[in-house]
Amino acid sequence: MFSMTLMSLIIITLSTVVMMLATILSKKNYSDREKSSPFECGFDPMSSSRLPFSLKFFLITIIFLIFDVEIALILPMILIMNYSNLLMWTTTSIVFILILLLGLYHEWNQGMLDWSN
Template sequence: MEFKGILILLIISGTLSILILGASYILGYKQPDMEKVSVYECGFDPFDNPGNPFSVRFFLIGILFLIFDLEISFLFPWAVTYMGLPLFGYWVVMLFLFILTLGLIYEWIEGGLEWEN
C-alpha cells in the first residue's frame, strides 16, 4: 500500500479536528447578550435591513464576467502552443471566439449589460 502514510495522516488530522471542534463546543462560553448577537456594520447601528437581496442585474453581470473569464483560461493554452498548431487549430479557436462574440453582441442588444432599466 503506497499511500499508507497519507491515510494515517488523514485519519490523525480528522480525529484531531473533531476533538478540537468538540472541545470548543463543550467548553465554549454560551451566554449571548444583545450586543453580541446584534448586526455589526463598521461600528455603527445598521442603517437598513441586512437581509436585503442583491439586484438580479448584479448576478447577471457576475455570470457574464465568469463566462468571459473562462474564455481567457481556454485561450491561454492555445496562445502558448500557437506556433506548433496546424491551421485547423487556428480555425477552431476563431470559431470559438466568433461564437463568444455573437453571445456578447446578443447580450448587448438585449440590454443585459445595462445597469439601469
C-alpha cells in the same frame, strides 16, 4: 507493506481525533443578542444590516468573469499558432470564437446587456 498500513491507520486515527476535538471545542455554550447583532457605535442598530443588492450588478459581474476567462483562453492561442497545424488551429479558433459570439448573442437577447434600467 505492514508499515504503510500501520502509518495509514495512525494518520486516520489522529485526523479523526483532531476533528472530534475541534468540533467539541468550537461549540458556543450561549448566544448573546448583543454579540450576534451588527455593531453600530455601541447602540442598537437603527435598521437592518442586510441590505438587498441588485441582481443586475451580480449578473454584470458574472458576465465580466466569463469574458475575462475567455480572454485568458484566447491569448495563448496566438502563441501556439506558429507551432501547430494551421488548418487545425484555424478551425479550433473559429469554433471557439463562434461559441463566444453565440453566448454574447444569447445574453443580448435576454436583455442582460441593457444597463440603462
